[in-house]
Amino acid sequence: MELESGTFGAIGNLQVSPRSIRAKELGTFNANVPLKERVGKDHPSFKQIPKFFVPPPKPEDKVRRLLHQEAHSLFLQRQADELLNLDDMNDLWKTLEKYVTETTRSRQQLVNLDDYLNVVAEVGVKCRKIMTVELFFELLVTSNFPDMLEIISIYNYMMRRVLLVQGSIALSFYDEIGQGYLNESDLESYITDIIPTLAQVSERLQPSFESFYVCTVVKKIFFFLDHLHLRRIRIRDIVSSGLLSQLLELHDTAILKDAAEIKTTNWFSVSAVLEVYENYLDLDRDHDGMLSRKELSEYGSGSLTTIFLDRAFEVCRTYGGEMDYRTFLDFYFAMEHRKTLPALHYIFRILDINQQGYLTAQTLRYFFDGIEERIKAVQAEEVNFQDLKDEIFDMIRPKDALKITVKDLINSGQGATVVSILIEFDKFLAYENREQNHQNV
Structure with missing residues (x-):
């Protein structure tokens, strides 16, 4: 046989x-x-190992590099051609209106599953690929109606999806060799080029502030997506993080809101970015465009300890002992978002005075000296360091009873509290008086 x-x-x-x-x-x-052993060591297949990775052409190989870039651009253009265009979206809206199941008293146009399927059957192939039954039930989860969707929710989903894919493709055009990564310079070019298309930005952005806007947006994206400081981020990470969606939301002129509302809902609004920049200008008392150690000590409530600030200036990049706007941005994002993984990584690098990868009781004592200095200055009640140290280790519960790693801080869920009571006097006082504050509430 x-x-x-x-x-x-x-x-x-x-x-x-x-x-x-x-x-x-x-x-x-x-x-x-x-x-x-089954086929024999001399089998010819072992002499022909397939190539799993083809490195990009070297910079000196100009012809192959140009050919590679051209092929990459053509591939992206084909992807862009497959996207829904304005005519497709207009046709989708007309079809949705055609199959409205019910209109409420407040003029909300609703569609049930049967009519949704009628829409799917009539729209073009591009829409049909996206408008699945699964999508209907996915949107139904957030619907205000038990078994129907507002047609505007379907349309908005499709529009957001188109914008997101467009953004992903657009980002890929700035990755010249097609490796899936962007550095800061690449991302700066992308942000600069799309500003005219962001209605909520271009209508409010002064030309003199544009470079600061671009710098702030890029540094924010890199702070949250490159906490290991690889100096590059994957395009897929930018897309999946939701940051690109936030940025592209600023395209829409139909949802122009007042400045205060935009600032609280979108990190990349002109108002939100301007708030960060004005914070920097307020600290720059001598108006030289840089922050000295003394100027930075006024940050926030002005209660960051001298020891922490000294360490920050040792670890962070400075110019002649002063901090520029780019360096300040990382510091600002870490201070304002202490519960996030990137912020804990940033602060941990400053706390890790011996660069061992962990904090010990001696490390905690070193930074507590800064808190103790402020306690004596205001003649507050003294705090026993041993008790505080035991509380910190109890909160973190590190794998090694004598060492606290950044992973321990993150896993504990108490990392932001611990670093705050070590570096900022006001936060320390709030922690010490937490029971009394709770009773007052």
Whole structure:
């Protein structure tokens, strides 16, 4: 008995050997035996290992590099051509209105599953690929109606999806060699180029502030997506993080809101960015465009300890002992978002005075000296360090009873509290008086 390989053909991309398989071979087959022992070490397939990675052309190979870039651009253009365009979106809206199941007293146009399927059957192929039954039930979760959707919610979803894919493709155009990564310079170019298309930005942005706007947006994205300081971020991470969605929301002129509302809802609004920049200007008392150690001590409530600030200026990049706007942005984001993983990584690097990768009781004592200095200055009640140290270790519960790693801080869920009571006097006082504050509330 012989089984011909042609009976099985090809499985996916796996081509079955053209050699006939004998029944005797099948009977003695043992998957636990290494492949080399089954077929023999001299089998020709071991001399032809397939190439799994093709490195991009080197900068000096200009012809191949240009060819590579052109192929990458053509590939992205084909993807862009497959997206829904304005005509497709207009047709979708007309079809949704055609199959409205019910209109409420407040003129909300609703569609049930049956009519949704009628819409799907009538729209073009591009829409049909996205408008699945699964999408209907996914949107139904957030619907205010038990078994129907507002047609505007379907339309908005499709529009957001188009904008997001467009944004992803647009970002990829700035990745010249098609490796899926962008550095700060690449992202700066992208942000600068799309500003005219962001209605909520271009209508409020002064030309003199544009470079600061771009710098702030780029640094914010890198702060939250490059906490390991690789100096590049994956395009897929920008898209999946939701940051690109926030940025592209500023396209819409139909939802122009007052400045105060935009600032609280979108990190990349002109108002939100301007608030950060004005914070920097307020600290820059001598108006030289840089922050000295003394100027930064006024940050927030002015209660960051001298020891922490000294360490920050040792660890962070400075110019002649002063901090520029780019360096300040990382500091600002870390202070304002202490519960986030990137902020804890940032602050931990400052606290890790011996660069050991962990904090010890001695490290905590070192930074507590800064808190103790402020306690004496205001003649507040003294605090026993040993008690505080035990409280910190109890909150963190590190794997090693004598060492606290950044992973321990993050996993504990108490990382923001711990770093705050070590670096900021007001936060320390709030922690010490937490029971009394709770009773007052």
